[in-house]
Amino acid sequence: MRIAVPAEIKNHEYRVALTPAGVRELIEHGHDVIVQCGAGIGSGYEDAAYEAVGARLEGDVETLWAGAELIVKVKEPQPEEIARLTPEHTLFTYLHLAADERLTRSLMETGATSIAYETITDERGGLPLLAPMSSVAGRMAVQAGAHALEKAQGGSGVLLPGVPGVPPAAVTVIGGGVVGENAARMALGLGADVTVLDRSLTRLEALDHRYQGRLRTVYSTVDAVEAAIRSSDLVIGAVLILGAAAPKLITRQMLATMKPGSVLVDVAIDQGGCFETSRPTTHAEPIYTVDGIVHYCVANMPGAVAPTSTQALTSATLPYVLKLADQGWREALKNDGHFQHGLNTARGQLTHPAVAEAFGLPFEPVARMLGG
Ligand SMILES: NC(=O)C1=CN([C@@H]2O[C@H](COP(=O)(O)OP(=O)(O)OC[C@H]3O[C@@H](n4cnc5c(N)ncnc54)[C@H](O)[C@@H]3O)[C@@H](O)[C@H]2O)C=CC1
Ligand SMILES: CC(=O)C(=O)O
Numbered sequence: 390m391r392i393a394v395p396a397e398i399k400n401h402e403y404r405v406a407l408t409p410a411g412v413r414e415l416i417e418h419g420h421d422v423i424v425q426c427g428a429g430i431g432s433g434y435e436d437a438a439y440e441a442v443g444a445r446l447e448g449d450v451e452t453l454w455a456g457a458e459l460i461v462k463v464k465e466p467q468p469e470e471i472a473r474l475t476p477e478h479t480l481f482t483y484l485h486l487a488a489d490e491r492l493t494r495s496l497m498e499t500g501a502t503s504i505a506y507e508t509i510t511d512e513r514g515g516l517p518l519l520a521p522m523s524s525v526a527g528r529m530a531v532q533a534g535a536h537a538l539e540k541a542q543g544g545s546g547v548l549l550p551g552v553p554g555v556p557p558a559a560v561t562v563i564g565g566g567v568v569g570e571n572a573a574r575m576a577l578g579l580g581a582d583v584t585v586l587d588r589s590l591t592r593l594e595a596l597d598h599r600y601q602g603r604l605r606t607v608y609s610t611v612d613a614v615e616a617a618i619r620s621s622d623l624v625i626g627a628v629l630i631l632g633a634a635a636p637k638l639i640t641r642q643m644l645a646t647m648k649p650g651s652v653l654v655d656v657a658i659d660q661g662g663c664f665e666t667s668r669p670t671t672h673a674e675p676i677y678t679v680d681g682i683v684h685y686c687v688a689n690m691p692g693a694v695a696p697t698s699t700q701a702l703t704s705a706t707l708p709y710v711l712k713l714a715d716q717g718w719r720e721a722l723k724n725d726g727h728f729q730h731g732l733n734t735a736r737g738q739l740t741h742p743a744v745a746e747a748f749g750l751p752f753e754p755v756a757r758m759l760g761g
């Protein structure tokens with residue numbers, strides 16, 4: 390199969406979809422891999438490293454896309470990338486469609502087959518292609534929040550760990566999944582006072598057991614969120630309902646109950662954000678302030694630490710890229726029910742129920758799409 394790896398073009402996105410080691414695996418399986426010139430530079434991979442494992446380099450982006458059957462990317466297609474997609478393409482990347490109706494409709498119109506990393510499931514109930522980037526983003530959320538708390542950023546000026554004689558900051562993490570646990574772990578490491586809210590008692594039990602009383606776990610209700618944010622210096626939004634738009638757990642009205650200069654980091658922004666006042670920001674301008682509360686809402690946080698993120702991402706995606714390349718998308722999905730959950734669009738139709746529900750659009754069940 391002809392597989393293309395374009396350079397990412399989202400703001401400050403330095404990741405690339407495949408490392409040279411990943412490309413080598415595909416070539417060993419007999420596939421042609423075409424890498425856009427310079428695609429790996431931001432992650433520390435020179436063009437020569439791809440050439441050395443047998444990839445072809447392509448400088449012209451239109452030629453790269455036009456010649457590909459399978460396109461492997463990191464971020465959702467940007468408008469100029471949408472314009473290059475055709476019904477002959479299979480696109481494998483993060484999509485987060487429920488957050489963006491315009492993207493959803495335009496992707497459907499291309500007729501391309503699109504498979505989203507973030508909706509593929511595994512037998513343990515996890516999201517194996519989201520998890521590595523959630524680990525990165527969860528860890529970064531505390532760094533980003535600590536920086537935003539500084540006075541020069543508009544923050545209250547509270548130092549997360551405190552110092553001897555001065556108490557540490559209060560950090561609330563809403564959603565105790567992969568992002569949430571990684572954020573909690575970093576915040577604990579810095580010596581902050583950490584509370585995690587979740588709707589899943591199983592998750593709270595696991596966290597309680599693992600952290601042995603070093604963090605507080607609270608069942609998530611409107612009441613519990615209201616109480617927690619009143620005394621928090623940093624609140625991290627880390628909830629997810631698979632494939633769906635994130636629920637708004639902090640309203641604008643609730644901001645007035647928070648301490649001035651407190652910080653909200655909305656990691657769930659790629660699914661639309663879990664705070665009413667969140668809007669996507671970029672690494673170039675990551676923060677803004679509403680009613681005295683600093684917001685950080687970058688939708689591609691791991692892009693800023695690309696050498697780490699690219700290796701973690703390729704390790705997770707490679708087995709799936711190999712299946713798509715070896716078997717074609719139909720067979721690969723027919724043979725793996727969890728992989729099937731990744732299919733978001735095909736033949737101009739939506740195939741993910743949660744995305745369809747987000748916009749009140751009709752959808753075609755994957756099983757029917759694969760049968761026909
Ligand atoms: N901004 C960025 O750069 C990145 C964003 N993300 C996003 O972070 C979000 C979280 O991802 P993961 O941690 O991997 O998901 P996950 O599925 O591991 O965890 C989500 C948790 O939220 C909980 N939850 C759902 N509704 C809740 C509610 N009302 N109150 C409290 N908890 C609730 C679930 O029980 C679950 O434990 C996703 O939207 C993901 O796409 C992930 C990576 C990078
Ligand atoms: C998960 C995601 O959207 C990211 O890593 O950018």
Ligand SMILES: [Mg+2]
Binds near residue numbers: 483485688
């Ligand atoms: Mg994202």
